[in-house]
Amino acid sequence: MNDELKDLYQEIIIEHSKRPRNYRSQESARSAHGYNPLCGDQVEIFVKMNDGRVEDVSFQGSGCAISTASASVMTEALKGKTEAEAEELFGHFHDLVTSGEESDELDLGKLAVFGGVSEFPARVKCATLCWHTLKAAIAGKDQPVTTE
Ligand code: ZN
Numbered sequence: 754m755n756d757e758l759k760d761l762y763q764e765i766i767i768e769h770s771k772r773p774r775n776y777r778s779q780e781s782a783r784s785a786h787g788y789n790p791l792c793g794d795q796v797e798i799f800v801k802m803n804d805g806r807v808e809d810v811s812f813q814g815s816g817c818a819i820s821t822a823s824a825s826v827m828t829e830a831l832k833g834k835t836e837a838e839a840e841e842l843f844g845h846f847h848d849l850v851t852s853g854e855e856s857d858e859l860d861l862g863k864l865a866v867f868g869g870v871s872e873f874p875a876r877v878k879c880a881t882l883c884w885h886t887l888k889a890a891i892a893g894k895d896q897p898v899t900t901e
Contacts, residue, residue: 759869761866762865762866762867762868762869763869765822765826765863765866766818766819766822766866766867767818767822769821769822769825769826770817770818770819770821770822770825773812773821773822773824773825774825774826774828774829775810775811775812775825775828775829776811776812776813776825777799777811777813778797778799778811778813779799779801779809779811781801782799782800782801782809782811783799783800783801783802783890783891783893784797784798784799784800784890785797785798785886785887785889785890785894785897785898786886786897786898787814787882787883787885787886787889787897787898787899787900788882788897788898788899788900789816789820789878789879789882789899789900790899790900790901791875791878791879791900791901792816792817792820792875792876792878792879793816793817794814794815794816794817794820794878794879794882795814795815795816796812796813796814796816796820796824796882796883796886797812797813797814797886798810798811798812798824798883798886798887798889798890799811799812799813799890800887800890800891802836802891805835805836806833806834806835807831807832807833807834807835807836807839808832809832810827810828810831810832810887811828812824812825812827812828812883816879816882817876817879819867819870819876819879819880820879820880820882820883823867823879823880823881823882823883823884824882824883826863826864826866826867827864827883827884827887829863830842830862830863830864831887836891839887839888839891840888841859842859842861842864843881843884843887843888845858845859845861846861846864846867846880846881846884847881847884849861849864849865849867849868849871850867850868850870850871850877850880850881851871851877852871853868853869853871853872855868867880878900881900882898882900885898885900886898
């Protein structure tokens with residue numbers, strides 16, 4: 754990754770952590786709690802499904818810049834996706850943050866900004882917490898999710 758791109762990616766992450774999108778709770782939505790004890794990140798994901806697709810998704814919580822930005826970008830990426838498409842995105846996102854490799858079969862869009870996380874293994878859980886929590890919310894599990 755060249756430095757210019759790295760700077761741009763960093764800017765997007767900082768911007769999303771300062772002004773997170775879809776930062777709100779939702780009445781009568783499926784929700785789940787996630788906790789990353791390694792960093793102290795807490796997140797609650799709210800998701801409304803309609804006809805098998807994500808109609809609305811939002812979050813609340815407190816955590817580091819990476820966890821907040823990841824949840825913010827995730828909510829933007831998920832609207833209109835089916836559960837299977839969301840799972841697929843998570844798979845590619847997980848590969849990206851662990852290996853730094855971008856998928857060539859799927860365009861990750863803005864999610865690609867988290868590629869740099871792969872250089873900091875301790876931050877991988879910060880970036881994936883919201884995705885694990887989303888899965889639990891869609892599945893209707895009310896057990897808190899933990900990355901440990
Ligand atoms: Zn964190």
